[in-house]
Amino acid sequence: MGAVEPPTAEVRRAGATPAPAGARLSVCVVTYERPAFLERCLRALASQRAIDEVVVVDASARPQDALAAAALPAVRYVHAPQLAGWMTRSRNEALRWATGDLVAFVDDDVVVRPGWATALRAAFADAAVAAVAGRTCNGLPGEDVYGRPVGRLLDDGTLTDGFASLTPAPVEVDHGIGANMTFRRSVLAELGGFRDDYPGTALREDTDLFLRVGALGGRVVYEPRAAVDHRPAPHVRGARFDTRYKLYGRRNHVVLLARHAGASSPMLRRWIGGQLRSTLRAHGARRRLLRLGVTLAGIGWGLLALPGAAGLRPAPPCRVDPVGRELRAVLGG
Incomplete structure (x- = not known):
């Protein structure tokens, strides 16, 4: 693959799978001390024939490469315990290893549904589409119907969601959900990756990236056929909505x-x-x-x-700091 292994991460690889014709799809999973959920996630990804590569960035104290390889033999496993507590930095670490033209991120506590990867590829057949927000189902009654516009930033500064709704067709949105999101590699390169200074549970770092894609003029769409089941894992520290x-x-x-x-x-x-x-x-x-x-x-x-x-005026969407320049070079090269 021609990548130079960074000294901060321990990487273990198994055999590669052949890439189908067209754009290559990399799927990135970041995880931290949730081995059972990671295994379940990887087993579901293993059933998707339209995936070319899966990258796992694991911030757990002990490596779980054997578990990951048993669930998905072709996984590229990156052990990075120094990233514990920094989910967005783990996502940027995954970008250093992903080689696909399309880069998807799924949380370790989701299970992709059949046809997920194929639906993503179909959405990106439109050259204007720069990012896709997939459907993320939580198993709640009535969640397939949403009475407001999906994925919009409103004039009062609030965000609509509706990312479990079953819309009859893909719809244009402003933002998506971090548990199930995919971007063109070229756009990630131009942006310089994620802004990784959203602390704590990294809330809004996914929204930030989608809004930056829109600021570049790229289309962001919600594709309900690219569906996953979100089965939330407990937080390592604290409760989900504490x-x-x-x-x-x-x-x-x-x-x-x-x-x-x-x-x-x-x-x-x-x-x-x-x-x-x-x-x-x-x-x-x-x-x-x-x-x-x-x-x-x-x-x-x-x-x-x-x-x-931030400043008094809107910030430029592209990172210009050293990490942003590094990721731009890695993704662009």
């Missing part, structure tokens, strides 16, 4: 909006106002006070981060 999660969510959303629309934008002001008003909807004085505290702390944390993260 106070820590909410703090990071508000902090990262402030940074996201400031980068996309500018720190002085009405969109950011409208979103902050909406968040403060929402605290009044909590039941009981104690809950309202708690929600207000978390909201103020998260927003304040985000505002404090803005001098180093």
